Amino acid sequence: MPPGSVSYDPTGEEYGIPTYPWRCAPDGLATRRQLRARGLRPGGQEPVAQLVRPRRAGRPPLVAYLYRIDRAKPVRPMTLARWRALEAAMTVRRTCPACGIDRGYCLPTSLGMCPTCHDTPVALAA
16 A cells, blocks of 8 residues: 555455545444454454555554454453463563562663663663
8 A cells, every 4th residue: 555545445456455544434343442442352353344544744554454343252351360460470571670679660671670770870880
């Protein structure tokens, strides 16, 4: 698709998949986010269409894939084991490897440690 162009292609001849302008999706189709808001998930189905939103010059358009609502499956419930695994993963993301303190927020991956440890003279000299 050429940058910045948006075509109405409900048959899919031009792009290989039915394409609609932003906010013009037919009834019965939804994006992943819209499915999630309804307590659903795609459930392994392939996208059946796409929405295309143009952006400013020089930037590629935004594309959102659409899935059939009638084929969507309910979201799997969070089990106790999943909650524990998620909490463990988030604890690792919040804990500084240099000082070992849980900072209460996800540490920037660009620094590899908390900003306090990154800005100390010992860390700068290393």
